[in-house]
Amino acid sequence: MDFYKFLASRTDRMKASEVRELVKYSRRKDLISFGGGLPDPATLPSKEEIESAIEFISSLGSIAFQYSPTSGVPELKAELVKYCREKLDIKASEDEIIVVTGSQQALDITARILINQRDYVITELPTYIAAIQAFNLMRPNYLGVPMDDDGMKLECLEKSLKDLRERGLKPKFLYTIPTCQNPAGLSMSMDRRRHLLEIASKYDFIVIEDDPYGRLIFKQTDLKRLKSLDEEGRVIYISTFSKIYAPGVRIGWVVADKSIINFYELAKQFIDLCSSSINQYIVLHALQSNLIDKRIPLIVQKYKKKCELMYNLLKEMMPEDSRWSNPVGGMFIFGWLNEKINTKRMLVDVIERYGVAYVPGASFFVDGTGWNTMRLNFSFPTEEQIVLGVERLSKAIKEEEKNIR
Amino acid sequence: MDFYKFLASRTDRMKASEVRELVKYSRRKDLISFGGGLPDPATLPSKEEIESAIEFISSLGSIAFQYSPTSGVPELKAELVKYCREKLDIKASEDEIIVVTGSQQALDITARILINQRDYVITELPTYIAAIQAFNLMRPNYLGVPMDDDGMKLECLEKSLKDLRERGLKPKFLYTIPTCQNPAGLSMSMDRRRHLLEIASKYDFIVIEDDPYGRLIFKQTDLKRLKSLDEEGRVIYISTFSKIYAPGVRIGWVVADKSIINFYELAKQFIDLCSSSINQYIVLHALQSNLIDKRIPLIVQKYKKKCELMYNLLKEMMPEDSRWSNPVGGMFIFGWLNEKINTKRMLVDVIERYGVAYVPGASFFVDGTGWNTMRLNFSFPTEEQIVLGVERLSKAIKEEEKNIR
Numbered sequence: 001m002d003f004y005k006f007l008a009s010r011t012d013r014m015k016a017s018e019v020r021e022l023v024k025y026s027r028r029k030d031l032i033s034f035g036g037g038l039p040d041p042a043t044l045p046s047k048e049e050i051e052s053a054i055e056f057i058s059s060l061g062s063i064a065f066q067y068s069p070t071s072g073v074p075e076l077k078a079e080l081v082k083y084c085r086e087k088l089d090i091k092a093s094e095d096e097i098i099v100v101t102g103s104q105q106a107l108d109i110t111a112r113i114l115i116n117q118r119d120y121v122i123t124e125l126p127t128y129i130a131a132i133q134a135f136n137l138m139r140p141n142y143l144g145v146p147m148d149d150d151g152m153k154l155e156c157l158e159k160s161l162k163d164l165r166e167r168g169l170k171p172k173f174l175y176t177i178p179t180c181q182n183p184a185g186l187s188m189s190m191d192r193r194r195h196l197l198e199i200a201s202k203y204d205f206i207v208i209e210d211d212p213y214g215r216l217i218f219k220q221t222d223l224k225r226l227k228s229l230d231e232e233g234r235v236i237y238i239s240t241f242s243k244i245y246a247p248g249v250r251i252g253w254v255v256a257d258k259s260i261i262n263f264y265e266l267a268k269q270f271i272d273l274c275s276s277s278i279n280q281y282i283v284l285h286a287l288q289s290n291l292i293d294k295r296i297p298l299i300v301q302k303y304k305k306k307c308e309l310m311y312n313l314l315k316e317m318m319p320e321d322s323r324w325s326n327p328v329g330g331m332f333i334f335g336w337l338n339e340k341i342n343t344k345r346m347l348v349d350v351i352e353r354y355g356v357a358y359v360p361g362a363s364f365f366v367d368g369t370g371w372n373t374m375r376l377n378f379s380f381p382t383e384e385q386i387v388l389g390v391e392r393l394s395k396a397i398k399e400e401e402k403n404i405r
Numbered sequence: 406m407d408f409y410k411f412l413a414s415r416t417d418r419m420k421a422s423e424v425r426e427l428v429k430y431s432r433r434k435d436l437i438s439f440g441g442g443l444p445d446p447a448t449l450p451s452k453e454e455i456e457s458a459i460e461f462i463s464s465l466g467s468i469a470f471q472y473s474p475t476s477g478v479p480e481l482k483a484e485l486v487k488y489c490r491e492k493l494d495i496k497a498s499e500d501e502i503i504v505v506t507g508s509q510q511a512l513d514i515t516a517r518i519l520i521n522q523r524d525y526v527i528t529e530l531p532t533y534i535a536a537i538q539a540f541n542l543m544r545p546n547y548l549g550v551p552m553d554d555d556g557m558k559l560e561c562l563e564k565s566l567k568d569l570r571e572r573g574l575k576p577k578f579l580y581t582i583p584t585c586q587n588p589a590g591l592s593m594s595m596d597r598r599r600h601l602l603e604i605a606s607k608y609d610f611i612v613i614e615d616d617p618y619g620r621l622i623f624k625q626t627d628l629k630r631l632k633s634l635d636e637e638g639r640v641i642y643i644s645t646f647s648k649i650y651a652p653g654v655r656i657g658w659v660v661a662d663k664s665i666i667n668f669y670e671l672a673k674q675f676i677d678l679c680s681s682s683i684n685q686y687i688v689l690h691a692l693q694s695n696l697i698d699k700r701i702p703l704i705v706q707k708y709k710k711k712c713e714l715m716y717n718l719l720k721e722m723m724p725e726d727s728r729w730s731n732p733v734g735g736m737f738i739f740g741w742l743n744e745k746i747n748t749k750r751m752l753v754d755v756i757e758r759y760g761v762a763y764v765p766g767a768s769f770f771v772d773g774t775g776w777n778t779m780r781l782n783f784s785f786p787t788e789e790q791i792v793l794g795v796e797r798l799s800k801a802i803k804e805e806e807k808n809i810r
Contacts, residue, residue: 044467054459062449065651101506101655104678112542133675137517246470248682250506270538271676273509277653279681 032389034376035357037182037331040306041380043299044246049291056285057278068277071265072099072253076284080253083287087215089228090237092255098264101275103212103240103252106264107134109271110208110236113263114172115140120164122174124152126334126364126373128182128210131175142366143171149325151178151188154195161203173206173236179223180213180330183364183375187328190222193229200234211239215296217329218304233257241283243331244299245292249279303331306378310386314376317394319401331379334361336372337397340404343374346396356392437794438762439781442587442736445711446785448704449651454696461690462683473682476670477504477658481689485658488692492620494633495642497660503669506680508617508645508657511669512539514676515613515641518668519577520545525569527579529557531739531769531778533587533615536580547771548576554730556583556593559600566608578611578641584628585618585735588769588780592733595627598634605639616644620701622734623709638662646688648736649704650697654684708736711783715791719781722799724806736784739766741777742802745809748779751801761797 045053057064071077077094084090084097100106107130115121115138123132125144132142143164145157157174164170176196178188188196200207209226217223227237233256240252254264268274286292310333314324323336337343344360351357361373381389450458462469476482482499489495489502505511512535520526520543528537530549537547548569550562562579569575581601583593593601605612614631622628632642638661645657659669673679691697715738719729728741742748749765756762766778781798783791 038472041467041471044470047463047466050463050466050470054463058452058455058459061452061455062446062651065449065455065653066446067443067647067652101677101681105676108676130675130678137675242472246467247472248470250677250679250681270535270542271510271513272506272655273535274655276506276655276681276684278687279683282683 030355031351031357032355032381032385032392033357034378034381034389034393035359036377036380038377038380039243039247039331040299040302043295043302043379044248045286045291045295049286052289052291053282053285057281060281064278064281066277068274068280070269070274071261072097072275073277073280073284076280076287079284079287084255087293088211088225088239090225090255091228093258095258096255096261098254098261098268099275099280100252100254100264100268101272102242102247102250103210103238104130104134105268105271106238106252106254107131107210108137109264109267110173110238111135111138111140112267113260114206116172120169120171122157122160122171122205123366124176124181124184125367126183126361126370126375127175127366128177129363131210132364132366135175140172144365144367147181147184147186149186151181151186151192152176152196154192154199157196158199161199165203170203171205173208174200175208175210176226177210177212178226179211180216180327180332182213182330183332183359183361184334185325185327185330185332186334187221187223190224193224193226197226197229197232197234201232205234207235209235209237211237212243213330214239215244216300216303216331218300218307219328221328223328227255236260241286241292244296245283245286249276249282251275251279251283300329303329303379306381306383306386307333309383310376310378310390313387313390314394317390319394319398322397331377333376333378335374335376337374338401338404339372341372341397341400343372346400350393350396354392354396356389356396358393435760436756436762437760437786437790437797439783439786439794439798440762440764441782441785443782443785444648444652444736445704445707448700448707448784449653450691450696450700454691457694457696458687458690462686465686469683469686471682473679473685475674475679476666477502477680478682478685478689481685481692484689484692489660492698493616493630493644495630495660496633498663500663501660501666503659503666503673504680504685505657505659505669505673506677507647507652507655508615508643509535509539510673510676511643511657511659512536512615513542514669514672515578515643516540516543516545517672518665519611521577524577525574527562527565527576527610528771529581529586529589530772531588531766531775531780532580532771533582534768536615537769537771540580545577549770549772552586552589552591554591556586556591556597557581557601559597559604562601563604566604570608575608576610578613579605580613580615581631582615582617583631584616585621585732585737587618587735588737588764588766589739590730590732590735590737591739592626592628595629598629598631602631602634602637602639606637610639612640614640614642616642617648618735619644620649621705621708621736623705623712624733626733628733632660641665646691646697649701650688650691654681654687656680656684656688705734708734708784711786711788711791712738714788715781715783715795718792718795719799722795724799724803727802736782738781738783740779740781742779743806743809744777746777746802746805748777751805755798755801759797759801761794761801763798
């Protein structure tokens with residue numbers, strides 16, 4: 001059909017997420033998938049918690065089923081002000097907050113209101129694939145900054161910024177997941193956080209702080225949010241209830257200077273009018289009845305155990321020339337393998353012959369590198385699956401190393 | 406702050422919706438607003454229906470709180486296949502359907518996958534303001550086609566298409582709300598529907614059929630959906646549960662050729678990953694337990710009464726040189742006033758002095774006309790408010806007519 005042709009021209013902006021494709025694979029009964037990014041089902045609201053939320057919705061009557069203001073249900077915004085202050089050390093008024101339909105919507109809106117074609121966007125190497133895909137809509141240029149165990153290497157960032165400046169350019173914004181980064185499992189040190197804000201001020205760009213995992217910390221740290229250190233209104237803070245309550249509610253929020261939040265609200269009107277009122281009231285109830293804070297220690301305990309199990313198995317079983325991140329929290333461990341290995345090329349074979357799946361790391365790199373890396377999720381699989389899966393994966397990688405020699 | 410400057414450059418794509426602004430005004434206690442587009446609160450799910458939905462969610466356990474596939478919860482898609490066949494006379498398989506976060510998201514995705522900058526998009530004059538705003542993201546050119554009591558005037562459409570063809574151009578798609586159009590309250594006759602599809606075939610463009618009100622019909626009609634007449638896979642059908650169940654669930658759906666649905670799915674991945682699982686299960690329950698079909702006659706009865714009340718009052722009280730649409734269903738009546746009247750300019754005065762609000766019609770016209778028109782909503786106000794509001798409005802308009810003479 002002739003009139004479909006033009007559709008094809010839009011594909012280069014939107015690659016099907018390999019993570020989601022893997023979720024489809026995982027319906028194979030024998031397959032162990034480290035590929036997804038789902039919370040442990042046991043950490044989702046319990047039957048009692050669901051019933052309590054539901055009772056609350058019932059008590060509200062029809063208001064929960066009606067449209068709500070684009071920027072969010074006012075009671076939820078008031079509760080978010082409190083939550084930001086008490087739990088995140090972030091001071092914000094109600095007009096500095098907007099409720100969004102999951103943090104993915106915040107990334108989509110960020111692209112739409114901030115990026116003009118060919119603008120420079122700075123990301124970590126690697127970075128969250130769905131952020132790149134959201135940004136791609138507006139066709140920016142990317143600058144990737146490598147990471148070490150303390151996060152983004154700021155001397156590399158400064159070098160890139162100087163190069164840009166020499167060409168008369170400056171970046172539109174820098175996107176970072178400073179705590180328990182997805183996919184790398186690394187966190188930015190406090191020194192670097194302070195230094196990053198100095199650099200942002202010096203070179204005058206916005207910092208997007210994506211913080212889905214900041215409360216899922218299972219080691220002693222001194223990490224503060226960039227937004228809590230921000231004195232210039234330069235940081236746009238994005239978070240979500242997907243990882244600390246339930247992804248199924250699709251509720252996230254953004255904290256930023258009032259003038260920026262206004263633009264998020266304007267854009268959101270034409271994207272989905274408003275986020276689901278029902279889901280906003282479910283989250284409001286969870287916050288008001290302290291469900292979330294009661295639940296976090298249980299989630300943290302579970303993920304700590306799974307993470308340590310996976311990390312120790314990887315250290316024990318994987319080839320010596322591989323390197324694995326040792327996260328302080330979150331849901332992912334990242335691996336750098338022998339440079340001769342291409343994790344994307346071997347994936348289908350590993351799934352079919354070894355019965356284990358992961359996300360090839362290359363898609364997380366905006367500079368075309370990362371072919372020898374992989375992301376492993378430890379939150380969703382059971383402990384038994386982690387043991388069996390790492391065993392299978394180590395066999396697959398050792399076999400691959402033999403073949404490439 | 407220097408780095409906010411560029412934000413301003415994005416404003417021309419996004420005008421704050423006047424409809425939403427009016428909702429803010431309506432918090433004034435004495436104000437009667439015909440400005441919104443909200444369902445009558447009494448038509449929203451009852452306490453018993455909410456409790457039954459909630460019991461269903463409880464019984465599902467954690468799956469309703471987890472992520473779901475981007476294209477929709479499979480059980481809901483299966484139910485939508487049945488619903489389309491039985492209630493809408495539309496034959497579609499599961500891979501020809503995608504669940505979206507309200508039909509507004511469908512419009513947003515439509516813009517993103519179909520429009521390239523400067524493409525021609527055809528709309529009715531007037532048309533749904535939030536569709537224009539969604540399409541504006543991709544900066545198309547518009548061609549507006551005037552309407553009469555039988556909908557879009559197809560001789561005008563053909564003239565525009567010939568003009569385009571002579572310039573070597575063709576439109577990307579035509580956007581129509583054929584039944585109970587928002588804002589005009591008019592419906593396209595069956596003859597015109599058939600003729601429109603012939604024209605679409607001859608000039609080879611896609612037809613977007615937006616159908617939020619197609620089941621809210623309170624007069625005898627023979628209207629069939631364009632999609633049910635579509636033999637070439639040329640129609641993209643969009644609908645929503647906002648008007649027949651509850652806006653607060655933010656659930657809509659799209660029916661189109663499989664190859665087009667694939668693009669909607671690709672785009673949706675980077676927009677919000679998936680629609681809320683909870684809300685999809687609430688809608689699934691409403692469909693399975695026949696709540697929606699039991700409720701529709703009640704909604705129709707209520708809206709019929711309100712519509713007739715408002716229409717008869719308008720005929721009785723408004724100046725003779727004004728014209729009002731007489732809808733077969735839906736939620737809106739549209740008015741064309743004396744050409745010397747500017748409904749936008751007089752709005753603030755009408756709100757402040759007369760205590761009644763409407764939507765100035767100009768924003769619904771893509772060609773800069775319509776300054777003397779207004780949209781009135783009859784679904785949300787009570788019957789008492791309709792009586793008092795039309796009285797206030799007629800005084801205001803008569804006063805304005807006096808002043809402009």
